Amino acid sequence: MRAPTKKRPSSNIPRWQTPTICLALAAITFAVFGQTLHHDFIDYDDNDYVYENPMVSRGLTLKGIVWAFTQFHSANWHPLTWLSHMLDCQLYGLNPAGHHLTNVLLHTATVIAFFLVLRQMTGALWRSAFVAALFAIHPLRVESVAWVAERKDVLSGLFFMLTIGAYARYARLPWSPARYGLVMLLFAMGLMCKPMLVTLPLILLMLDYWPLQRTLTAKRMAIEKLPLLALSAASCAVTLLAQSRAIQLTESYSLPLRFANALATCMIYLGQMVWPAGLAVFYPYPHNGPPPWEVVLAGTLLAGLSAVAYWQRRRQPWLLMGWLWYLAMLLPVVGIIQVGFQAHADRYTYLPQIGIYVAMTWLVTDWGAKWHMGRMAVAGLMTAVLAILMVCAWKQTSFWQNTETLWTHALECTRDNEVAHDNLGNAFLHEGRVDEAITQYLKALQINSDYAAARLNLGNALFQKGSLDEAIAEFQKALQINPAFADAHLNLGLVLFQKGGVDEAITEFQSALRIKPEYAEAHYNMGTAFLQKGRMDDAITEYQNALQINPDYVEAHSNLGNILAQRGRAGEAIAHFQKALQIAPANPTIQNSLAWLLATCPEASLRNGQKAVELAEQANALTGGTNPLILHTLAAAFAETGRFGDATSSVKKAIEAAHAAGREDMVERFNGELKRFEAGLPLHQ
DSSP, rough: OOOOOOOOOOOOOOOOOOHHHHHHHHHHHHHGGGHHHHHGOTTTTTTIIIITTTTHTOOHHHHHHHHHHHBBBBBBBBHHHHHHHHHHHHHHHOHHHHHHHHHHHHHHHHHHHHHHHHHHHOHHEEEEEEHHHHHHGGGGGGHHHHOOOGHHHHHHHHHHHHHHHHHHHHSSSOOOOOHHHHHHHHHHHHHTTHHHGGGGHHHHHHHTTTTOOOOHHHHHHHTTTHHHHHHHHHHHHHHHHHHHTBBOOOSSHHHHHHHHHHHHHHHHHHHHHSSOOOOOOOOOOTTOSOHHHHHHHHHHHHHHHHHHHTTTTOOOHHHHHHHHHHHHHHGGSSSSSSSSSSSSSGGGGGGTTTHHHHHHHHHHHHHHHTTOOOOHHHHHHHHHHHHHHHHHHHHHHHHSSSSHHHHHHEEEEEEEESSHHHHHHHHHHHTTTTTHHHHHHHHHHHHHHTTTTHHHHHHHHHHHHOOOOHHHHHHHHHHHHHHOOOHHHHHHHHEEEEEETTHHHHHHHHHHHHOOTTTTHHHHHHHHHHHHTOOOOHHHHHHHHHHHHHOOHHHHHEEEEEHHHOOOOOOHHHHHHHHHHHHOOTOHHHHHHHHHHHOOOSSGGGGOHHHHHHHHHHHHHHTTOOOOHHHHHHHHHHTTTOHHHHHHHHHOOOOOOOTTTOOOHHHHHHHHHHHHHHOOOOOOO
């Protein structure tokens, strides 16, 4: 039989205090992060995770659930995170307020769970409350909470706390397979939110040492963690496979450079914890590594702190536990296996710094008792710390209001940040500020001329300006840097198509699809190119491929509907136009196409004159009543309902509009139909 852990000393804590503290923790969390409910999505992963991801944006579907568990996307496998985003889209659509609210609620739940678990393990009410408050509102938490795409942090954090809570209960009571199974289940769910939790079995070993103070031998406690370590190993294997393309090769960042940056990063995080100023969404990787003096200082500091924690392990066991917690949890993200181009990131501190918070809180309280500081003095000091951090965190959160404010702040806080210049350029480009966007892309390329994404985006901006040859040159440079850049192949194809090089465009679209088979935009544009060449069957196939990937692809529905209508497959065409209008109900082109079919289809069972009039009138209002084709459709719709006087009046307006536009071909056609309407005959094609 396994010996139970030592019981915490009982305390006469009033029942109202614990729920009151939980409410206070929720209140300060919302005081800092509630402002995010008025923030936009950020055009930096939020698009890939939510509003431009068709599997996510249409909500919870069986196909989406299967996709979440079976596909690698965004260089990750975290199915529960995908499901949470899908649920948000199901509940809130693409309203960013709802998605931000979920992040805040999950973080709040994690904070409260942490407080309850820490209090359960230590029996220390107010120290546990202070540590939870630090975790709740430290400015380094902003990135994890204010960024919708970092849902994986707050969701995995909640399962992390629930796993520790279940483990503390398992360790306190006689051995039970059900209780151990619950620990494994919660841990597995946490790993399916974010694989950073792989070091949790090591954290549990540290908690065995303090505060659980279990009496089992170290060997038996280690053996007890083997099933959990097996889950960690499986998660590591899947993650390495998912991130194989994102992991930077040794040629990009040498192993000595990575170790140097890892040492510096551990010290930087400690400095940011104490002085959280100049926080940014992206910190550029130093091209020549951190300065040698910084690496030496960081190594010396880390070795010294490790020595102190070990030396004090018997008198102050929380120091060793907290310090090892910090180092162990940072290990997967410290950059030895480099993923991405950042030197470090605020979000990586979400769970690791908890160990430091615990160690410092217990240490300060211990010092206060030794120096005979009154409880009020210690409480006053802690309250002041929390108040200052709340103000800093609130200000830091405000920078996440939108893409422009975020990257403008990043440029104020960092130097030689090509990623910030590139993304600020994207923000300007989306607002139509093309020249300002080009300026930012050029600044990014001045810092790093081999930055393929900036080449691509500069090409996009030049394309919008009509500088097609210059755009082609930038796309080709981007492909020289990264031949497997699917977006560059697609955009190069678009420019070539614009210049009349349809065959060359098709070649580029095919290259994009070889690299990225599930690329809906490439399938759609391939279909358009085939349509231009008169290859109708191939065009239909490509539009259908695009819709299999993204069922909400409006343009694909519309173009496919037009082809099917020309082929005489009116029923299928109507279904596609109706689906397109469900997605984009105020699109006059689609309204006109559907109205025309409903008014003129030769199959009587498919015609609906009243609906055709309704749609044509909506399209006519949206276009100002001057579009000859829409006026013509409205005339046909009136005729289908027997309103031949209105049909005659509308087609005469269409003739006037066609004259004004110089479309004599339309005038001749409309005059012929005018005679039909004057004779009281509908127009059935």
